[in-house]
Amino acid sequence: MSIRVAPYTSYHELAKKNDNSRIWLEGEPLLRAGYEPGGFFRVSFNMDNLTVRLQFIPDSAEARKLHKEKQVRKVSGRKMKDWVKPIVDICNADVTKLFGDFCRFRAQAFANGVIEFGVHPEELSRIQRESAFKTNLEKGELRKGDAFLGIGISSAGITEGFNRIGVRTKQVWAVEMEARYLDVACQNAPEVYRNAHLFAGKVEEIEKDLLEPVDAFSFSMPCTNHSLQGKAKKALSTAEDGDEVTALFGVVEMIKAANPALLFSENVPAAKDSVTYKLLIKELTRLGYTCKEMILDQKHSGALDRRTRYWFVAYSNGLALGDIDVAEQDMVFANFGEIMESEEAYTGSWHDIEKLKRREAINKEKGRGFSMSLLTPASSVINTLPRNITKHQVSNPVVPSSDLKSYRLPTVHEHADMKLVPRRLVGHASATTAHEGLGQGIAYLHAVGLAEATLSKAMGKHSDQLALSL
CATH class of the missing domain: 3.90.120 (DNA Methylase; Chain A, domain 2)
Known part of the structure; x- marks a missing residue:
């Protein structure tokens, strides 16, 4: 049988059989690696790297002897129309131990008879962000990034919400298209942004390899195209007809690059039912986040401005925070x-x-x-x-x-x-x-309250009602 020289990478759900985890591969990837039904393969486990390695061994008297001694396994096959499909299947306690609570795996077949099984990259990212978040939370300081920073109002609100739970933030990077807004943010909070990597540009054009990992990411995609006034002014039938819709792709790429455990976002209420946000939440769910949507209004802001906004918080599935309830606030000023x-x-x-x-x-x-x-x-x-x-x-x-x-x-x-x-x-x-x-910003206590409620769940704490410091 000829060996295909190019590798084959595939992604799979981790199956269960008799209370053990099961990894498997069949067909073309095995053919690429030269596996033939009736041949044999050796299995080795690397618990440190979370990988399983298979090495093909051609049929021989020595190989059959090793198989009888249970030192190697046999490649099975299934008769197809005019060929036999090779199959490998491993299900035992070692596989269960190596993959633990993971539910997906990646398989890679190479031309030298090597097959490698490992944890799915997105599963690995989930564990990495949750581990980093918990470690930094115990230290009392979370790394934070922002996009669509504006003059820094929403970012400051998220930071204040964390602070009220006793957790500091380290601003790692911030993205804003308008350099003049970045100037204002830095002038008003030099201690926050002094050591942060600042990006002046659209989120779509930011080089994602320049983004360091963060624990929390706050962003507010353009809202004009979602509002009734914005659609009427631009003659848009849907928000997705506007040029700014491509920001969605930049945001998703940023999330993958920075791998935050917590996400915060706001927009006009009409955005909640838009295709843009439905796609975003579908992708976040696929990436291993739980998304909680809500409409926050004057009851939650305590502000004279009756600004109502659609907010969502997304947290990595392993944090298991449940529902996030933002406390209602008393009016700070009566009139x-x-x-x-x-x-x-x-x-x-x-x-x-x-x-x-x-x-x-x-x-x-x-x-x-x-x-x-x-x-x-x-x-x-x-x-x-x-x-x-x-x-x-x-x-x-x-x-x-x-x-x-x-x-x-x-x-x-x-x-x-x-x-x-x-x-x-x-x-x-x-x-x-x-x-x-201010006009494109938020009702400040929306961000403060949501950040505080979310982190309270993460820490198992509950604080007193918000106290405002103007």
Whole structure:
């Protein structure tokens, strides 16, 4: 029988038989390695490397003697139409011990009569990330990476949630397409990013071999194409029609490269039922993660800004954290009056409110649902302030003057306070950049609460209700 010279790699589910694990191979991969039915093979186990090695031995009197003495095994076969398929099958206590709790294996056949069985690479990655996570958690410091960093709001929230459980974070790397956002994040938290590898670019183009392993990964894929307004503006029938959809592939590659045990992500509520997120969660499930989805709103943020977001946390299956419940929060500020700057203290620009009124009237005539949103000291629920607030769109919340003849935009600090984002995270930036970062950012306690709830499960601890430090 001729030997094929190229190797053959295949991936399999680990089977069970009589309470023992079973590995097997048949057909073309054995033919590649020169295995013939009626021939023999020797089996050796390497418990350190978690591999099983088979070496083919051609039929001979000596080989038959070794087989009789149970030192080698025989290649069996199955008659096909016009050929005999070779089969090897090993099921014993040694296989069970070597593969332990793993459920998949990889087989590689080589031209020199060697077959190697080993733990499936994705199974090995799962064990490695869980082992690293548990080790670092015991040390009290988790390695963290972020993508779509923005000006660092969500990242800071995840870090604060960990800190409230008594666990420090080491920022290993961060990815953001806008270099100016990275500048702001580094200026506002130099101690966080000083020793982190920073990437300015799209997640699709980042060289994944430059990403070091992390224990936790936080990311928020572009949300514009998922929102109703974004789809209407770009004339998209689905979010996947937008160019930004390729970010999904970059995110999956980053996850495989960095191999985190915990994943955190948020987006607009409509993203939950999108093809993008359904594919992402299917792939995470296949890679050995458990995904928990949730909608977090004002009950969970304690913020005046009523921002509602779709969040999910994914954890490596072996951590077995179960359901993740984010605690509801009391309102930190009762109304806008508690954070509002006085007209005397405000030094910015005022604008003619008649312009907004005219736009509102036009919208009503055309049947559009966009109307003015005026902030008063009594406002206790505030429509979400978007990233483009400086464009003076008619539906964005604005502050009217006491005589109702003019209006101003919320200040950066008011905007931050409405989302309970610590003011230290919006310094060193122009008002436009700060509003962008806040507008596309999160309700801060969503990230804090989710990170704390997740790590509480991992540590078997429960902390008191969140206390905010603005």
